[in-house]
Amino acid sequence: MAGRYSLDPGQTPRTILRRVLDTVDTRSPRRRRSTQTKRLEEQTPRTLLKNILLTAPESSMMMPDSVMKPVQVPEMVESSRQESSLGSLELQLPEPETPSTLAPGLRATSKRKQRLRLSIFQQEVNQGVSLASEPPGNADASSLASSFNLSFVPPPQSQSVKRPGLARRRPKRQPVDVGALLQDLKNNSLTSALPGDNHRSPVATLPMDEVLEDTQPFSHPSAGGSLSAYRSLPNPSPAGVEGSEGLVRHRMRSAGTGLQHSEYGGSWLGAKLILVNRTGLGTTPLPFSEPQPQLPELREAVGSQEAVEAKEQEGSSGVEDSPGGPASPELSCSTNDLLQAEQPHQFEPPPPSGVAILPSGPLESVPARLPSRTRTAGPRHHQDPYKAGLSHYIKFFSFCTKRPVEKAALGIVEKCLDKYFQHLCNDLEVFSAHAGRKTVKLEDLELLLRRQGLVTDQVSLHVLVERYLPLEYRQLLIPCAFSGNSVFPAQ
Amino acid sequence: MALSTTVSQRIKRKAPRAFLRRTFKQKKPHLRLETGCDLLIHLNCLLFVHRLAEESRTNACESKSKVIKKDHILAAAKLILKKSRG
Numbered sequence: 395m396a397g398r399y400s401l402d403p404g405q406t407p408r409t410i411l412r413r414v415l416d417t418v419d420t421r422s423p424r425r426r427r428s429t430q431t432k433r434l435e436e437q438t439p440r441t442l443l444k445n446i447l448l449t450a451p452e453s454s455m456m457m458p459d460s461v462m463k464p465v466q467v468p469e470m471v472e473s474s475r476q477e478s479s480l481g482s483l484e485l486q487l488p489e490p491e492t493p494s495t496l497a498p499g500l501r502a503t504s505k506r507k508q509r510l511r512l513s514i515f516q517q518e519v520n521q522g523v524s525l526a527s528e529p530p531g532n533a534d535a536s537s538l539a540s541s542f543n544l545s546f547v548p549p550p551q552s553q554s555v556k557r558p559g560l561a562r563r564r565p566k567r568q569p570v571d572v573g574a575l576l577q578d579l580k581n582n583s584l585t586s587a588l589p590g591d592n593h594r595s596p597v598a599t600l601p602m603d604e605v606l607e608d609t610q611p612f613s614h615p616s617a618g619g620s621l622s623a624y625r626s627l628p629n630p631s632p633a634g635v636e637g638s639e640g641l642v643r644h645r646m647r648s649a650g651t652g653l654q655h656s657e658y659g660g661s662w663l664g665a666k667l668i669l670v671n672r673t674g675l676g677t678t679p680l681p682f683s684e685p686q687p688q689l690p691e692l693r694e695a696v697g698s699q700e701a702v703e704a705k706e707q708e709g710s711s712g713v714e715d716s717p718g719g720p721a722s723p724e725l726s727c728s729t730n731d732l733l734q735a736e737q738p739h740q741f742e743p744p745p746p747s748g749v750a751i752l753p754s755g756p757l758e759s760v761p762a763r764l765p766s767r768t769r770t771a772g773p774r775h776h777q778d779p780y781k782a783g784l785s786h787y788i789k790f791f792s793f794c795t796k797r798p799v800e801k802a803a804l805g806i807v808e809k810c811l812d813k814y815f816q817h818l819c820n821d822l823e824v825f826s827a828h829a830g831r832k833t834v835k836l837e838d839l840e841l842l843l844r845r846q847g848l849v850t851d852q853v854s855l856h857v858l859v860e861r862y863l864p865l866e867y868r869q870l871l872i873p874c875a876f877s878g879n880s881v882f883p884a885q
Numbered sequence: 886m887a888l889s890t891t892v893s894q895r896i897k898r899k900a901p902r903a904f905l906r907r908t909f910k911q912k913k914p915h916l917r918l919e920t921g922c923d924l925l926i927h928l929n930c931l932l933f934v935h936r937l938a939e940e941s942r943t944n945a946c947e948s949k950s951k952v953i954k955k956d957h958i959l960a961a962a963k964l965i966l967k968k969s970r971g
Contacts, residue, residue, distance in 0.1 A: 779904070779907075780904075780908070782904075783901045783904030783905075783907075783908070786901050786904075787930055787931075787934050790931065790934050790935075791934045791937065791938050792938075794934065794935050794938030794939070794942075795938040795941060795942050795953055796942065797942060797945060797951065797952065797953050798951070798952050798953070799952070799953045800952060800953065800954055800955065802955055803953055803954060803955045803957075803958050806955055806958045806959060806962065807934075807937070807958060807962075810937065810958070810962040810966065811930075811934075813966060814930070814933055814966065814969060815908060815912070816912065817966070817969065817970060818926065818929065819909060819912040819913050819916075821970075822913075822916070823913055823916055826916065832915070832916060832917060833916070833917040833918070833919055834916055834917065834918050834919060834922050835919045835922065836919065836921055836922060836925060838922075839922055839925040839926065839929070840925075842929065843925075843928075843929060843932075846929075846932075846968065846969050846970075847968060848929075848932050858928060858932070859928060862928055862931050862932070863898075863900075863924065863927075863928055864898045864899075867900065867924050870920075870921055870924065871921050871924055871925070883921070
């Protein structure tokens with residue numbers, strides 16, 4: 395063994411390493427190696443070996459995902475190297491594996507060109523969104539690192555800005571002129587004003603019809619929404635029958651699912667109008683079986699439809715200036731009556747009963763909703779914050795029981811808490827008055843806890859604090875000694 | 886303060902300090918409250934609710950029902966309120 399090293403007495407392990415390194419250098423990218431080779435003289439064999447490990451490229455193939463995250467480390471490694479302090483280099487040594495695996499990801503850029511294209515694309519995307527400050531370091535490595543960094547910008551943000559078509563934003567609505575609306579209904583062919591996401595959104599968002607306020611024009615909870623919903627419809631657009639059909643289907647479904655909203659009743663009527671209108675344009679298969687038999691009849695009725703709409707304009711124009719809830723039921727009433735009055739012979743008996751039933755549903759709900767809306771305006775500021783604060787403890791109660799609790803039972807818990815707070819304040823007042831103070835202090839509370847039997851000789855207050863309160867509060871309550879001969883909180 | 890726990894099912898651990906101070910002020914406007922006191926009040930509330938929950942759960946177990954009902958809580962509340970009088 396000793397003979398092997400006696401080949402050339404002038405050769406030390408250091409020079410051997412250097413030779414290896416030089417031969418390795420030719421294969422790796424020049425730019426990065428140049429900083430390395432400069433520092434060969436200063437480096438120890440240990441660091442040289444580490445460099446060899448780093449320059450051992452393409453031997454440890456990593457998944458690009460795992461390369462991405464730790465890539466932030468090599469940029470630190472880079473910057474530390476450029477500081478040319480051996481000490482910092484030494485620090486990197488305890489984890490030889492990560493740099494060795496990271497470096498191939500950095501260096502072997504040529505191999506990762508295909509994947510990098512995606513990341514470069516993403517980088518461009520993200521750069522459009524967020525500013526990326528170039529981390530200090532080599533230009534190439536930092537750009538790569540920053541591209542990898544940028545790929546971790548949360549995608550939903552960039553996507554939402556990048557593709558505004560998918561953004562969940564409510565379309566702009568103006569106060570609607572129903573007469574003009576009906577005019578537009580008559581004139582324009584109804585297509586979905588919203589682009590393709592209208593097709594997607596009805597199916598996806600219908601279960602949460604009240605929560606989302608974006609693509610569904612009828613999910614607006616305010617009463618003006620029913621009027622404004624009409625407005626958002628007839629945007630002038632090229633006739634797309636499928637789009638209007640999708641819209642009708644959407645409204646039909648929405649009428650079926652969300653009957654408790656007035657706007658659905660209004661939308662249902664709007665759907666009826668649209669049906670009538672569209673049949674004037676052309677025949678399309680309709681999802682509901684009821685309107686289908688009416689199709690041939692309704693085609694004749696287009697002429698009378700205009701008469702209906704003229705009447706509805708008059709009726710609605712009288713109504714439109716009174717905004718808010720009372721308008722919508724009246725409107726739907728009027729339109730319903732007009733519809734039924736003008737075209738009784740066209741609608742077969744079942745559909746009118748369906749007509750009667752469906753609007754009566756939302757109409758009943760609307761008067762029920764209206765008084766609730768006005769009632770809660772007054773006492774809200776007294777009740778709600780108090781109850782909101784108590785709800786915290788109620789949730790804690792249901793958490794502690796580990797069992798399901800009835801809703802009515804929670805009301806009792808509320809009352810109980812009310813009484814408890816009353817008792818608590820009284821007791822604290824008594825205690826502080828007994829001590830001749832007007833401020834409630836910690837010792838009063840400690841006395842209270844003791845009298846309640848929560849703090850005993852076995853269980854002290856600090857134990858309870860530690861057990862139940864989170865750390866930040868505990869620091870505030872329990873005096874703790876800090877450096878510099880100080881105690882916080884001061885006693 | 887980042888006091889919220891990771892699991893969403895657990896309740897957050899932040900104390901409703903402002904709510905406690907406001908309630909105290911409403912009930913006893915002539916009194917003042919010291920700094921750390923509302924935390925201890927919160928602790929007191931937690932302990933009270935904890936005792937109440939335990940007692941209700943015991944009552945429910947005794948009547949062999951899986952769900953905690955009104956009467957369980959009523960009976961428990963009578964007892965615990967009496968205990969917490971101080």
